[in-house]
Amino acid sequence: MTNRPQGQGGKPDTEILSSPETRDNQVAPISWGEEFKATLSLAWPLVLAQLAQFSLQITDVIMMGWLGREALAAGSLAASLLHPTAVFGIGALTAVSPMVAQSIGAKDITSVRRSARQGIWVAGLVAAVIMGIxxxxxxxxxxGGQMPHIAREASGYLDYAALGVFPSLGFVALRSLVTAHSETRIILVTTIASFFVNFAGNYVLMFGKFGFxxxxxxxxxxxxxxxxxFVFILLVLYVAFKENYRRYDIFxxxxxxxxxxxxxILRVGIPIxxxxxxxxxxFASAVFLMGWLGTDQMAAHTVAVQLASLAFMVPLGxxxxxxVRTGLxxxxxxxxxxxxxxxISVVIVGLFNSMSxxxxxxxPHFLISLYLDPNDPANAVPFTLAVSYLLYAGFFQLVDGLQAMMAGALRGLSDTKIPMIIAVVGYWLCGLPISYFFGFTLGWEGEGIWLGLGIGLAVTAVALAYRFINREKLGLVDGMRPVRVAA
Known part of the structure; x- marks a missing residue:
């Protein structure tokens, strides 16, 4: 007989839905064409969901702009703290996705249930830390040396936005479950619905409509x-009542x-x-650097980053x-x-990023005009600056897509610690010092800061690609090699 891991009470820790002999033999891969179709089928709802999610940010930025330049600067400053901390939580919960995908690939139903359920537990712990920050x-x-009145207004936003951290992370944990089952349209539907809720909430509460x-x-x-x-509750109800997920008894x-x-989950997720x-x-540090240059530079940077981030939603999805595909x-x-x-993902994203x-x-002028009116004299300086920044954003599109694909592929192998170190070296030991050197030491200001951003992305992309190419030599797939236990 084959030894099996033991859980609490001496009972088998996993419920295997295939025979040991099947698990000990490698599965023949599907063709390149089939992989292309499978990846696109899985990815397009995720890409659209990312675009819909980003539309919430765009809506916020546009409506903050209606409040004035100072409100826009305060909103950008708030985002420079909210996004890194929230994204840390999202990244940590992303560990649920490869763990669930690997369990599905191995046909281990109990492991799927354990990962999804404990993912929500981890969401609670991480949310508490982020809210404290x-x-x-x-x-x-x-x-950070920011202007007091701008900092005060930004903090007013964050005091209320902090209440949504746990639901957003709980959503990520459940999203990982349904995504690993290649069921991504529900993510798209909930995200689109959230756009309308967000717009209505902003309109009523920001500007005092309908008696508010x-x-x-x-x-x-x-x-x-x-x-x-709202979106967390929707996904909870979906997972609780959809027939496909009842066998897991998540709740x-x-x-x-x-x-x-x-x-x-913490071991795999915290490095992610x-x-x-x-x-x-x-990128948020660039906001601080721009804040030292002035309000016009910060406003211009905000617009250029919004456009670059919009393009990045495709590689992100x-x-x-x-x-999921590498995890399976x-x-x-x-x-x-x-x-x-x-x-396959590198090829698809490379084609898209060439167009962006x-x-x-x-x-660049047309794209910037979607945010800033070029006919308004008050926008003359930030408009010109934003155009120059967008040109730098164009040049690093290809390396940005490459680093995203390589990071995603390595996560599917549960390889997270070394990629984290690569990111620290590429962004903070290479990119940020270069941004400061060109921006302030050489006096290139905003353009120098953007040059450093591009170099940081390039260094990280090359290092991650090297690691994925040499995954077998580096022992990243040793854990999947067949291990037979004597009877």
Whole structure:
């Protein structure tokens, strides 16, 4: 007989839905064409969901702009703290996705249930830490040398937005479950619905409509928390009542601790969260540097970053699909499937990013005019600056897509610690010092800061690609090699 891991009470820790003989043999990979179709089928709802999610941010930025330049600057400053911390939490919960995908590939139903359930537990822990940071935002901004009145307004937004952190992370945990089952349209539907809730909440609470007081940025923070709670509840109901997920009993005996899986998610997820946070904080640090240059530079940077971030939603959605595809191949012990899943995503994103690069280089004035009115004399300086920044954003589109795909593929193999170190070196030891050197030492100001951003992305992309290419030599797939136990 084959030895099996033992859980509490001496009972088998996993419920295997295939025979040991099937698990010990590698699965033949699907063709390149089939992998292309499978990746696109999984990715397109995720990409659209990312675009819909980003539309919430665009809506917030546009409506903050209606409040004035100072409100826009305060909103950008608030985002420079909210996004890195929230993205850390999202990254940490992203560990649920490859763990569930690997379990599905291995046909291990109990492991799927454990990962999804403990993912929500981890969401609660991480949310508590993030909220504690956000409630100290005014102190943090003062330490960063930001203008007091801008910092005060930004903190007012964050005090309310912090309430939505746990629902947003709980949503990520459940999203990982349904995504690993290649069921992504529900993610798209909930995200689109959240757009309308967010717009209505902003309109009513920011500007004081229908008898509500005009709360400004604080109203936007309240609307953000309402939206996050709304989408989390929708996905909870979907997983609780959809037939496909009833066999997992995710919410049955939910209060019962499963510490081994809880800490396993933290072990895999914290490096992912740190890696993603390092990248986002790298871009957020540029906001601080721009804040030293003035309000016009910060406003211009905000617009250029919004456009670059919008283009990045496609690679971001694709990277989620890549994690699932490589995770499924890893769980099924298919070496060739891992290779094809990784490189198919690079090809798809490379084609898209070539087009986004061309649009940034050829039509910068048109794109900037979507945010800033070029006929308004008050926008003359920030408009010109934003155009120059967007040209730099165009040049780093290709390396940005490559680093996202390679990071997603490595996560599917549960390889997270070294990629985190690569991100720290690429962004903070290379990119940020270069941004400061060119921006302030050489006096290139905003353009120098953007040059450093591009170099940081390039260094990280090359290092991650090297690691994925040499995954077998580096021992990243040793855990999937067949191990037979004597009878």
């Amino acid at each position: 956000l409630y100290q935002s005014e102190v943090i901004f003062a330490w 007081p005009a709360l400004g940025l604080a109203g936007a923070g309240i609307a953000t928390s309402i939206v996050q709670t 049955a005996r939910f209060w019962k601790a499963d510490w081994p899986r809880f800490f396993e 969260g740190l890696m993603v946070m390092v990248e986002v904080a790298f 694709m990277s989620q699909a890549t994690t 191949a890893y769980g099924a012990r298919c070496f060739e499937g891992i290779r094809r899943a990784g490189w 690069c061309a649009s940034f280089l050829l039509f």
